Amino acid sequence: MLQQHGRQPHYVLPGPGAIAPVHAAIPRGSVGGGLNIIGSAPIFQRLLRMVEAVAPTRSTVLISGPTGSGKEIIAQLVHRQSGDPGAPFVDLNCGALPEHLIDAELFGHTKGAFTGAFNSRAGFFAQAGQGTLFLDEIGELPLAVQSKLLRVLESRCFRPLGGGDTQPFNGRIVAATHCDLAAMVQAGRFREDLYYRLAVVKLDVPGLDQRRSDVAALAAHFASQQKRPIRFTATAVERLCRHVWPGHIRELRNLIERLSILAESALIDAHSLEAFLSAGTPEDTDHTLLAEALMRLDGDDKLAAAQQLLIDYAMRIADGNKTIAARHLGINRKVIERRLHGDEERSNFARVCLLEGRALIEAARFKEAIEVLRRGLTLLAADAHPGTARRLSCDLHRWLAISHRGISGWQSAEALACYQQALQEAAALGDEVEITALRFGIWSSQLMALDLVAARATAQDMLQRAQAIGDTDLLSQAHLALANTLFWLGDYRETLACLERGHLLCGAASTEAGGQGLDIAGLSATFEGLSYFQGGAFRRARLVMEQLILRGSADNPHPFHRVIALQGAAWLACMFEDWARLANLAADLKTVASEYGYQFYLGVGQIFHACALAPGNAHAQTEQRIADGYQHYMLCEGGMLFHSFQAWKRGELLLSAGQPLQARQLLHGAIEMALEHGERAYLVELLDMHARTWIAVGDLDNAERELGSALSTAKALGAAAGSLLVATRLAQLLLQRGRRPEALAHLTRALRSVEPDTALPRFAQALQLQATLAQAISMPCQPEDTQHELSVEPR
C-alpha cells in the first residue's frame, strides 16, 4: 500500500496507517548528503549554514515552514550531516496514524499487549536506534501522546506497551510542523514544556514566495528529472517566477510533472504554460460529453460518484496535499477532510473487524469470527480506495475461509469460495507471500478430496515459493502440508524426513497457531507419532503420544489446539490398542468439539469412541456409529480423507460381530479406493483384515495368498508395524497348516524390524507365538537381536 502525505510515497506496512521507516544509508562526506538541494537565495543559504552548524550536535531540532516548502528534505539533510549518517532515519507522519495506534507505533508492544497484538513489535523509537526519529506534522500529535513524548525526551528512555523492560533511546528527534506551534501553545492545544524541549534549535524553512530567485533553478532541476525532460522559454521562466505558489516547491514540482506528461511540445512557452497554471477552467471542454461520461460512473448516486472522482483527481495532482487539493477544487479543506475521513473511517472499521475476527479465531470462536469478518466485508463494499480495499478484502476472505474450515472441515464449500476470492485479490495485488499462504487452503481441499497427487504437487509448489520468499511461517506450513500428504501416501520415512527438514519434529515446532489458524505443532506431532508407529519405532511413538496427551489436557487454554492434540493422542492410543485411554481421550475430544462447534472433530471423536469399545463389545451397531461419525461429520461436502482408517476399523467390528461377508464387501471397496487414490497409509491393515475374512469362512488358501501379498506391501512401504501384524497372522496360519519353521522365519524377521514394546498387544502376541514356535521346533529364539530400521531420532 502506498501512502502519500504531501511527499514522496513511502511504503506503508499493512497496518492501520503505520508508516514504515525509511533507512537512509549515506556515504560519509557526500556533499549535501547527495540530496540535490537546490537554492542560492540568501535566506535559504542562511538556513543551510544553520543546518551545517546544528547537524553534528545531538540537539533536538524543530523545523517549521509552510506545507511543501521542503521541511522533510531539510530534516534529511540534518541527519546526513550528523555524526552518523549511516544510522537509520525513521520517518513518521504523526497526522497519518490513527490516535489509538500512536502509542503502539511509537513505543512498540509486546506480544498480547492488546487484542490483535499477535507478535511483539519494535516501535519507532527502537527502530531509530542511534539515528534520527523524524516526527513530521508534530502539531497533529494528541495531547495524551505529547506528554508521553515529553517523558521520553526528558528521561531518554521508553517502555513498550504491555510491559517489558525500559529501553534507552539514544537517537535524535527532529520534528517538523506547518502549524504555528507557539500559537497552539497559547490556545492550549500543544504542551508548552514539550514545545521548548523540541525547539532547542529552531529551523525556519522559507516559502517559495520568500525565495523567488530560486524558482528558475528549481524548475530546471525538476524538468531535468522527468522521463520526458522539458525546457522553458525565457518568457515562460519569467512567468513561473511571477506566479504565486501556495503549495510552494511541491506545487512547482507537480506542475512540471504535469507539463512533462501533458504538454504537446517539450519546449514550454508562456502561452502553453498559462493553460496549466490556470488549471481547471474547461472552456474547451464539451460539457455534454463530460456530463455523459460522469453519468456512466459506477453506483446509483452519480452526484456522489462525480464528487468522489473530482476529489480523487485533485488529491492526486496535489500529491496528497489536502490544502492544495481544496484550492484546485475551490472548496474548503474541511470538505475534503470530511469526505476522506468517511472513507478512512470505513476502512478503519473494516480493519478493526479483521483484528477482532482474528482474535476470535485465535480463541477458536469461529462462528462469532464469521459474523465479525462478514461485517468488515460489508463496510468495505463502499470503500473508495481500491488498493486498501483489495488488501483488506483479501485478508478478510482468508480469515473467513479459515473460520468456515474450522467449523465444517477442510472441504467446506464456503471455505473454498472464500479462498478463491482471496486468491483473486492477492493475484491482483501481486502479493507473492499471500498467494503462497493461500495455496495452503487449496492444498487442504485437495487432500480432503483424496486427490493426493495434486495435493503433493501443491505442497511442493508451496514449499518452493516459501523457500524463495524465505518466510519462516510459510516454510513451516509448507513442510506440514507436504509431510501430511506423504503420510497419507504411506511414505512414513519421508514424512519424518520432511518434518525434520521443516524443524517440526516434536518439541521443535512452535506453539503458535501459524498464519493459517492451525495448530502447526499439534498436527506435526500427530503425523510424527503416527509415522513412528507405522515404521515400528514404538518407543518414540509413545513419547509423542504422551506429549500430545499433555497438550490436550484441560490446562491448555486454547480449545482448538486441545482438539488437535486430543485427536492425535486418541489416534495413537487406538494404534496402541490402549482402549481405556482411548475411551477417555475420545470422550474429551467429543466434549470440546461439540462445545465449540467443531463438526469435523466431533466426527473424529465419535469414530474413536466407537473404536474404544472394540474388541470386547464389538457388534454391528458399533460399526454403524463409526459409519455415522464419518458420514455425518467428516464427509462434509464430499471429503474422503480418513476413508481407509475408518473402513479398517469397521471391517474389524463386522468381523468380530460374525459378519465376514459384509466385512469383505466393505473392505474390498475400501482397498479399491485406496489403490485408486494412492492412499496407502492404512493399506496393509485393510489387506490384513480382508485376509482375515477368508480365515473366518475357513478358506485358508485364499487367506494365505492375501497375507503373503499384504506382507510384501508392508515391506515395500516400510510399514514395520503392519509387517508385524500380518506376519503374526501368517505365522498362526502356517502353524495351523504344520509349517512351523516357515512361520517362525516370518515372525522373527518382523520382530527384528520393530522396537520392542510388550505393552503393545500385537508385539506381545508375536513374541509369545515366536517362543511357542521356537520351543516346538527346539530352536532358541533371540529377542535381543531385535533392531528397527527408522533412523530419525526424536528431539
Ligand SMILES: Nc1ncnc2c1ncn2[C@@H]1O[C@H](COP(=O)(O)OP(=O)(O)OP(=O)(O)O)[C@@H](O)[C@H]1O
Ligand atoms: N531545496 C530543494 N531542492 C530540491 N527539491 C526540493 C527542495 N525543497 C523541497 N524539495 C522537494 O519538494 C517536495 C516537497 O518537499 P518536502 O516534502 O520536504 O516539503 P515539506 O515542507 O516537508 O512538506 P509537508 O508540509 O507536506 O511535510 C519534495 O519532493 C522535495 O524533494
